[in-house]
Amino acid sequence: MVYGPYTTDIPAGEHTAFFDMIIDNNTADNNLIVTVDVRDNTTGQVLASRDIHRQDWSYTSNYERFYLPFTNPAVGHELEFRVYWYGAAYTKVDKVGSLTESREDEEVLFTTLKGLVNRTQPRIYTHDNPVKNEEGKYNWLNSLGLGYADVSDNWTLLSKYASEIDGIVVYDDAVPDTINLATTIASLNDGIVAPPSLVNKLTSAPYNLPILDDLRGDYANKLEVYQDLYDNYWPTLPHRMIVGLRPELKGFLRDYAMATGTAVIWLNPAVPAEDALLRDFFADMPYGSGVYMGWWPDEPVGVGTASEYGVSTIASDFSSNLTVFGGTPRTVNVKPVPNKPPLEDKIYVSLILSDGDNLQYLEHRFKKIWDSPNRGAVPLGWTVSPAMLDAMPGVLNHLYDTATANDALIAGPSGVGYTYPNYWSNQTYLDNYTALSGDYMDRAGLRVMTIWNTITGPTNNNVGESFAANAPGLLGMTAQGGGGGNVTIFGNSLPSQALNATYCYSYETLELEIGNAVAGWDGTSPRFVSIQANPWDVGYQDFVDVVDHYNSNSNIVFVRPDTYFQLMREHYNLPIDPSAAASNS
Known part of the structure; x- marks a missing residue:
């Protein structure tokens, strides 16, 4: 390979x-x-x-x-x-x-320094990590108009910001999870995290940093680490957010955990003892508005467990610069949905690019596709996260500023965070979550969203009814599973359609799935076909090519996802603009 x-x-x-x-x-x-x-x-x-x-x-x-x-x-x-x-x-x-080992050791040191320094305002941006930085070294900085100066030696930053550093917290190489506890302790005490290999250098001239805490030899295993975190630190930490980060990831999201002062854990709900402790953390979090940032050892098990407690997941473990993006101006100049064409007896096809709920994808991969020179050639739905309003507002605004008439921003699963709404057992809390999601999506200008209930599960009626009642600005929802192409109307107001195809991975699969979905149409009424593709295998040119392939068929019309649902709403005799209808009622 x-x-x-x-x-x-x-x-x-x-x-x-x-x-x-x-x-x-x-x-x-x-x-x-x-x-x-x-x-x-x-x-x-x-x-x-x-x-x-x-x-x-x-x-x-x-x-x-x-x-x-x-x-x-x-x-x-x-x-x-x-x-x-x-x-x-x-x-x-x-x-x-x-x-080299020294490079990884320095990574945790300077990442936690970045989190500490950026806590008050963005001053350190990193681009030198060899993983996930497909966006280019200066692309986002230039796009957002952020001034910068390269630092030739990261160690000069310790001297520059010495007055803001109260000391170091040393983790134990023998128990890797102590790096997460050290991150939490350092955040609480205005310190930075130090690997054992750099203690002598950091405590000597010219840095002369005191040791705030030394975790070497204190713990026998990861459970002891996180039990101590739960017993002795968690009670004083904010409970609305928790960070899940593999100890091996010494950089990336660790700066955001430092800046926000949240607990950092790595517990696997598939392991009974770890699951029990994880549930202790979740039980203390506010049901319906709690957020788990980072990622899981196992996606469906982790997201499902969090969903039971009304905690949504925001995939972000490889996010590198949220402490910079989160400090950009909050204004987002949303572009309105364009006027729809007249409804005809045609086949309307909506193309959607997946994975936009993932903040690391938005930082590191999304822009590579967004910057395609022929972007705008075809209608396309770009999934993004409503949480960008908090974590990346400047990036969201940049997307609107540079969007063409064919670019529609829509919400990834399942609202303000990635969750399985069917798992929410308390209807009141579910209603609170759908209302919160509706508010975030309204402010982010996202009129279409995707619902996930595991990979293939349909949307329960009470979930759809809750979104219909509490997110009236939505034009429509797609569902990841539950019968390709089937349409359900929730609350007599909100259409939801199971995607005809998910995670198409090539031009050939796009063409094949569209062909399968349009086959057998008798021409007597509109047909609606929604096709999703993944951004790791499908490039922008693949969308252009597949639209070109079907252009000879005048009965097939490619439209933006928001236009698509407006046409669907007209077909089902629903208000074309539900938010206007709600405000006039």
């Missing part, structure tokens, strides 16, 4: 290769999926190798990092980072590369 890049600039000595890979199923069996290795192409010697089996993945549908230590024999040798795939599962590779 991967070979090369024959890099020659890695110094001689000890290093760690990383491989970011995704798998679609991590429980079916424990077959060998890939072998990764580091090879010296100059000599032909394999320097290190590792077999990775299905169950080595902690979760599905999101990239996970695998490490491989190796020794580079000499500087200047051509090194390859290779991935051999055995064909036993759907697997993709994102980024591969090499880290």
Whole structure:
């Protein structure tokens, strides 16, 4: 799957290769999926190798990092980072590369410094992490009009902001989860997190930072770490938000946890003892407005468990600069929905790009597609998160400023956060959540949303009725599962349609799924076809090509998702603009 890049600039000595890979199923069996290795192409010697089996993945549908230590024999040798795939599962590779231990140690130090410093105003922005930074080093900074100056040596930042740093909190390499507790403690005490390898340097001149807390030797395992966090720190922390972050991720979202002063945990609800402790945290959070930021060891189990407590998930573990984006101006200049064309006996097709609920995708991948030179050539629904109003308001405003008439921003699952609404057992709390989501979507200008109840579950009637009653600005909803193309009207006011196809992964699948959905149409009434594609495999040109493919058929009309639901509403004799109807009632 991967070979090369024959890099020659890695110094001689000890290093760690990383491989970011995704798998679609991590429980079916424990077959060998890939072998990764580091090879010296100059000599032909394999320097290190590792077999990775299905169950080595902690979760599905999101990239996970695998490490491989190796020794580079000499500087200047051509090194390859290779991935051999055995064909036993759907697997993709994102980024591969090499880290030195000192670089990773510095990452946690400067990420927590960034969180501390940016707590009052954005002053540090990072772009040097080798993973997920597809947006380019300066792309967002330039797009948002943020001035910047490159720092040649990160260590100068410690001196520059010395007056704001009260000391260091040292984590224990032997118990990796102590890095999460150290992040929480440092946030509470205006400190920064220090790896053991840098303690001597940080406590000596010119930094002379005192040790606020040293966690080395205090805990035997992760459960002890998080039990102590729950017993002795959680009571004084804000309960509306909690951060779920793998200890191996020493950077990324960790700055946001520092800046907001929230608890940082990594508990797997599929493990009984961890599940019990996780539920203790959730039980203390406000039902209906609690937020879990980060990600899960297992998506459906994690999101489902949180949903039972009225806690929604905001995927964001690889978000790098929310402490900058969250500090940009809050004004969002929403563009109105354009006038719809006359309803005819045609086949109306809506194309949607998935994953917009994921803040890290919005930061690192979205803009690469958004900046396509021919964007605007075809109507497309771009899913985004209503939580951008808090976490990335400037980015949301930029999207509206640069949107064409064919670009429609719509909400990803399932409202203000990713949750399974069917799991909410208390109707009052559910109503509060749908009202909160309705408010966020109104202010973000999002008139269409997607509902998820696991990957394939239909939307329960009480859930649809709640959105109809409490989010009157919605034109319509798509459902991830429950019968492709079927339309349900909730509350006699809100149409909801199960997507005809989900996660199309190529031009060919787009063409095939549209062809299947339009087949058999008799021409006597409109037909509505909604097709979703994933942004990791499908590019903007694929949408352009598939629209071009069907342009010869005058009975097929491609429209924006909001226009699509306006046409559907007219067909079902519903108000074309429900928010206007609600305000006039």
